[in-house]
Amino acid sequence: MGILTTLLGGTERRASPSIWDDYWYQPILSGAETTAGLTVTNETVQQISPVFAGMRVSAETLATIPLILYRSLSENTRERATDHPLYNLLHLRPNAYQTSTEWREQMQSYFALWGKAASEIIRDNGRPIELHTIHPDRIRRSIMDSGTVYYQILTRSGQWEPWTMDRVLYLEAFGGRSPMQLARNSMGLTLATERHGARFFANDATPSGVLQSPAALSDKAYKRLEETWKKKHQGVDRSHGLAILEEGTVWNGISVSAEDAQLLETRRFQVEEVARWFNIPPHLLQDLSRATFSNIEHKSREFIDFSMRPWFVRWEQALSRDLISPEDGSLYVEFLADALIRGDIATRYSSYQVAINNGWLSPNDVRRLENMNPIEGGDQYFIPLNLVPLSRAEEFIDIKATEVPSDNSAASASVRMALRAAKRSMNRRRQICEASRPTFQDIGTRIVRRETNDIRRAMKKHLRSLESFERWLREFYEEYSEVVTSMSLPAFMTFGELIYASASEEINVETALPEEFIRAYAEKTGGQYASSSLYQLLDIIENSGVDKTEDLLLERLDEWEESRPSKYSERAVWEGGSAIAKAVFVSGGVTYLRWVANAEACDLCVELDGQVVGVEAPFVPAGGTVDPQNGVTTPLTSSKNVSHPQLHQGCQCMIVPDAGAQ
Secondary structure: OOHHHHHOOOOOOOOOOOOOOHHHHOOOOOOEEOOOOOEEOOOHHHHOHHHHHHHHHHHHHHHHOOEEEEEEOOOOOEEEOOOOHHHHHHHOOOOOOOOHHHHHHHHHHHHHHHOEEEEEEEEEOOEEEEEEEEOHHHEEEEEOOOOOEEEEEEOOOOOEEEEEHHHEEEEEOHHHOOHHHHOHHHHHHHHHHHHHHHHHHHOOOOOOEEEEOOOOOOHHHHHHHHHHHHHHHOOHHHOOOOOOOOOOOEEEEOOOOOOOOOHHHHHHHHHHHHHHHHOOOHHHHOOOOOOOOOHHHHHHHHHHHHHHHHHHHHHHHHHHHHHOOHHHOOEEEEEOHHHHOOOOHHHHHHHHHHHHHOOOOOHHHHHHHOOOOOOOOOOOOOOOOOOOOHHHHHHOOOOOOOOOOOOOOHHHHHHHHHHHHHHHHHHHHHHHHHHHHHHHHHHHHHHHHHHHHHHHHHHHHHOOOHHHHHHHHHHHHHHHHHHHHHHHHHHHHHHHHHHHHHHHHHHOOOOOOOHHHHHHHHHHHHHHHHHHHHHHHHHHHHHOOHHHHHHHHHHHHHHHHHHHHHHHHHHHHHHHHHHHHHHHHHHOOOOEEEEEOOOOOOHHHHHHOOOEEEOOOOOEOOOOEEOOOOOOOOOEEOOOOEOOOOOOOOOOOEEEEEOOOO
C-alpha cells in the first residue's frame, strides 16, 4: 500500500446504504450567464428537448449494447470470462439497486453532458464487488507534485475529501470540460427562444394592433376598453375571437405571425446546432427535414462509426484501467457494437452464405450470430466441391488456349509453364465468380424490386403530368445510385477479397487489398445502374404517345423484374472480377495482360483470345471493331475502351498476366 493510500485511509470499504442516498446524485446548481442573458447549467439544458434527446440517444445506445469481459487465450483466440466475478458486475448488476443497463445509462448521461463520469469502487480484498455512481459536480481529479493522481470528493459536510485512484472508476472526455458549458451561448439562445415563444403565445391578443378612437377617451373609458379587450382576446385560448368596437373606434392590425417572427426557423436551427454539439445525425433527434430514404442508412452507420465508437473506446479503456488488476492482464472489456450495425435479414443471410461456402464460418458460427442454438454437426467448415487444389487444377481445366509453342526449346517450355500457371489461377477465379453469382443475383433482385415498387407508387401520384413525373424520376435516380452502392458494397468487398487472394497468388506478390478501388467500383456500378434505368424510362416518355406511356412504363418494369437481376449479377462477377484482378496485377508490377476466352466463347471473344496489351492500353479502343474472320458473326463496334472483360453481355472471358508480346 503506497504512502498516499495510507494517508487517505486505504481503499477497502463496504457499501453502506446510509451513505448512498440522493445526496450523491444532487447537482451543484451553478452556471455562467450567456450572451442571451440567461444562466445555463447542465441541469437546465436538459429541459431543451433536442439536448435531452441527444443525451438520451447516447446513453440508451451505450447502455443497451452488451458489455462483455473477455479473456485472451492466445494471440488469435479469446473466450468470454464468464467465470470471473467482474463479468457479472459489468454485464448484469454493478450494485444492489441498479442493473448494468441502468447504471451505464446514468453514467453515460453524465458523461455526455459533463464530459466526465465517476463511480466509487467498493472492493473486497482488492476485488471490485460494487460500483456506485457519483454526480460529476461532486468529483474532480487532482495531481500531486509527485505526479500521483487522486480524486477529490465533495462530502456532505462541504469539504473536499481526497480519494485514491483505486477507489474510483473515472471516465473523462475533452479534458474533463463539459460540452454543454462550452455550448452555453448556443444553449442560452435556445432557452431564450423557447421562453420568447412561450411568451409570444401567452401574451398573444390576436387580432393584435392599435385601437384608434376618433375622440379622446376619459380615464374611465380608457381603462374599461383596455380591461375588456384583454379579458376577451388576450391569451392562446381567446385568440382570433370576435372583436366588438364602440363609438367609432377603429382597429389597425399590426400583428406578426410566429413564422414571420422566424421562431420556427430558429428552433429548427437549434436542433441542428445541438446535433453538432453532440456529434449526432439530426434524424436521431427527430429532425427529418433533410433525411431521405437513401441517406438515412448511411447516417445511421456514421452514428455508430463516428458518434458512438469514441464513447465505446473511452469506456473500454477506463474500465480496463480502473477495474482489472495487473495480475489479470489477459482480461479486457469490449462492447459488442456489431449488434448496432447488423444489416437487413436478406443482406445478412447472403453474407453468411458466402462465408459458409468459402469456409471461414460454420453453420453454428452463423447460428450464434443470429442468437440461435447450435445444431449437431454444425461446427464443421466447408469448401465448395467445385473448387480444387491448385496442384490438381490442370486435371480440371477446359479452357480454350492460345497457340502454345510445341518445340522443346527452353523459351517454349517457359511459355508453356507460364500459360499453365495462368490457367490454374484463372480457373480458380472463374470458380469464385460462379460461386458468387447467387449472392449478387439476390442483391440484384432486391435492388430491382425496391426500384420498381417506388416507381409504380410515383406513377400513381405524378403520371398525370409527364413533366412532374420526369422531374421526380431525375430526383429519384440522383439518390438511387447511392442505394444501389450501399446494398451491394458488402458483397463487393467480400467478393473482392477472394479475387484479390487468387490474383495475388497468381503473380506471387503480396499487394495491399485494393479496398478503395473496390469501393469506387461499387459506386461506379451504382451510378451506371441508375443512369441506365433513368434513360430507359425517359426514352419511353419522350418517344411514346401519351396514351401508351403508362402501359409501356409498366411493361418495362415487369421486364426489369424478370431479367435484370440476372444481368446485374453476371456483370458484377465477370466484369467486376476482371476489374479487381487487373487492379491487383497492376499493383503487383504486371505490365502486360493477355485476353483468354473460355471453351464456350463466342466468335467475337475467340477473335480476342490470346491478344496481349500493355496495362495502359485497351484490348478494344472506343470506336474500334471486333470482326470475326468466319464471315458469319456480325462485327461488334465498341462504344467505350474495353480494358478487360466483359466485351459484351454474356461474356465470361478473363485476363491473365503476360510477359509481353511474343
